[in-house]
Amino acid sequence: MALLGAEDQGGGLAADETVWVEVRTLLPSTEEGLTLALSGEVEDCVQELLRRGRRVLYGAEGRPGREAAAAMDRIGDVLRDYSWEKLNAGPWREISKAWRQVYAYGCFFGALSQVAAGHPLATAVRLCDLGLLMGASVLDNVLARLRARADPPPVPAVRPEDAVPHLHCPSLEHFRDNFLIPQKPVILEGITDHWPCMKKWSVDYFCQVAGCRTVPVELGPRYTDEEWSQKLMTVSDFINQYIVNQNSVGYLAQHQLFDQIPELKEDISIPDYCCLGEGEEDDITINAWFGPEGTVSPLHQDPQQNFLAQVFGRKYIRLYSPQDSENLYPHESHILHNTSQVDVDDPDLVKFPSFSKAAFQSCILMPGQVLFIPVKYWHYVRSLDTSFSVSFWWS
Known part of the structure; x- marks a missing residue:
C-alpha cells in the first residue's frame, strides 16, 4: 500500500480544497480587479506573460484544474527566472523596482499553482518567502497575506488518553502476551539503537550510495486521485525534484529497494519479535518509505502484522481498531x-456520521522508534518532515 494521501470522498471539502477557498478570498472577485501595476517599464513580452497568468487564474470557475495549475506554475517559473537575471545584472540600488515586482508576481503565480494543485504547502510558503525577500510589494502585499493562509498546519496534538503506549526493549514474552496476542498497538524503543542506518542514513547518503539507481516513484498527492501515477527515475532525480526543490508531490515506496541496493539492507535488522510469527524469515516483506514533508497516507488497513521503524523525520499516525470498521466506511470497490x-483531517460527518463514534489512538513516531501495527488495524499516516521509514510485514 502506497503512503500517499486520501481525498475526501464525501460532500465536504478536502483539506487542500479548504486552503484554496481561503486563499481565493484574498483575491479580487473579477479579473479586471487584479491590477498588474508596475513601478517602471518592462518588456512587452513580460507584460503579456503577466496578463496570461491572470487569464489562467480567472479562466476556471472555482478552483483551477490540473492543466490550469500547471500553466500558472510555468508562467511563475518564467517570470522568476527572467526577472532574476535583471535583479542580478548590476548593483541592487540601480535595479528598477518594476523587476522586483515582476519577481514577486512570479512567486505569486507559482504559490497559487501549488495550492491549486493540492501540493504540499511548504512549497507555496517557500515561494512567498522568496517573493517577500527579493521582490517588492504587489497587490496590497498579497504574498504576506497568502503566506499566512498557506502556512503548514501545526504538529497535531496527541492527547494523553489517546496516546499509544511506549515500551523500552520488552522481552519476547512480554510483547507476545500483552500486545501480539491481544492485538494492541505499542511503540518499541531501543530496539534499533544498534542499526547502522540510525547514524549513517540521510538524504545526502542516499544520493551517494543509490543516486544512479532507477526506482519507481509514485506521483500525486493521493493514490485515490485520478491523476495519481507511477514513474521510473533515478534516486538522485527523485531527491532533487521532490525532496530538495519540492516541485510537486512524489513518494518512493519500494518493496525491492533493499534487494536492489544491498548496502542499505546491511544497515538494518529484522526485529527479533518477528520470530513470534508463524512464517519463516524469508516470508517477511521489508518496505522502504521515503518522501517529503506533508506526504499523507489515507486511513487504511494491511493484511499482515507490521513493525514500522522510523529512521529519520517524524510521522503523525492515528490508529483505529478493526472492530470499528463499520464506522470507518471502507470503499465498496x-x-x-x-x-x-473518510478524510481523517476533514471528515464529512454529514455523509459519514458514524465516524465520530470510532475511538482511536495516536502518536508522533520519532527517529529510533518502532510502531507495532496489528494485522487489519486501520492507520492514517502524515509525514511531518522529510521522512524515511522501514516497515516489516510478517504473519
Missing part, C-alpha cells in the same frame, strides 16, 4: 476495500 472513504 474491490481495489480500495481496505481504504476508508
Whole structure:
C-alpha cells in the first residue's frame, strides 16, 4: 500500500480544497480587479506573460484544474527566472523596482499553482518567502497575506488518553502476551539503537550510495486521485525534484529497494519479535518509505502484522481498531476495500456520521522508534518532515 494521501470522498471539502477557498478570498472577485501595476517599464513580452497568468487564474470557475495549475506554475517559473537575471545584472540600488515586482508576481503565480494543485504547502510558503525577500510589494502585499493562509498546519496534538503506549526493549514474552496476542498497538524503543542506518542514513547518503539507481516513484498527492501515477527515475532525480526543490508531490515506496541496493539492507535488522510469527524469515516483506514533508497516507488497513521503524523525520499516525470498521466506511470497490472513504483531517460527518463514534489512538513516531501495527488495524499516516521509514510485514 502506497503512503500517499486520501481525498475526501464525501460532500465536504478536502483539506487542500479548504486552503484554496481561503486563499481565493484574498483575491479580487473579477479579473479586471487584479491590477498588474508596475513601478517602471518592462518588456512587452513580460507584460503579456503577466496578463496570461491572470487569464489562467480567472479562466476556471472555482478552483483551477490540473492543466490550469500547471500553466500558472510555468508562467511563475518564467517570470522568476527572467526577472532574476535583471535583479542580478548590476548593483541592487540601480535595479528598477518594476523587476522586483515582476519577481514577486512570479512567486505569486507559482504559490497559487501549488495550492491549486493540492501540493504540499511548504512549497507555496517557500515561494512567498522568496517573493517577500527579493521582490517588492504587489497587490496590497498579497504574498504576506497568502503566506499566512498557506502556512503548514501545526504538529497535531496527541492527547494523553489517546496516546499509544511506549515500551523500552520488552522481552519476547512480554510483547507476545500483552500486545501480539491481544492485538494492541505499542511503540518499541531501543530496539534499533544498534542499526547502522540510525547514524549513517540521510538524504545526502542516499544520493551517494543509490543516486544512479532507477526506482519507481509514485506521483500525486493521493493514490485515490485520478491523476495519481507511477514513474521510473533515478534516486538522485527523485531527491532533487521532490525532496530538495519540492516541485510537486512524489513518494518512493519500494518493496525491492533493499534487494536492489544491498548496502542499505546491511544497515538494518529484522526485529527479533518477528520470530513470534508463524512464517519463516524469508516470508517477511521489508518496505522502504521515503518522501517529503506533508506526504499523507489515507486511513487504511494491511493484511499482515507490521513493525514500522522510523529512521529519520517524524510521522503523525492515528490508529483505529478493526472492530470499528463499520464506522470507518471502507470503499465498496474491490481495489480500495481496505481504504476508508473518510478524510481523517476533514471528515464529512454529514455523509459519514458514524465516524465520530470510532475511538482511536495516536502518536508522533520519532527517529529510533518502532510502531507495532496489528494485522487489519486501520492507520492514517502524515509525514511531518522529510521522512524515511522501514516497515516489516510478517504473519
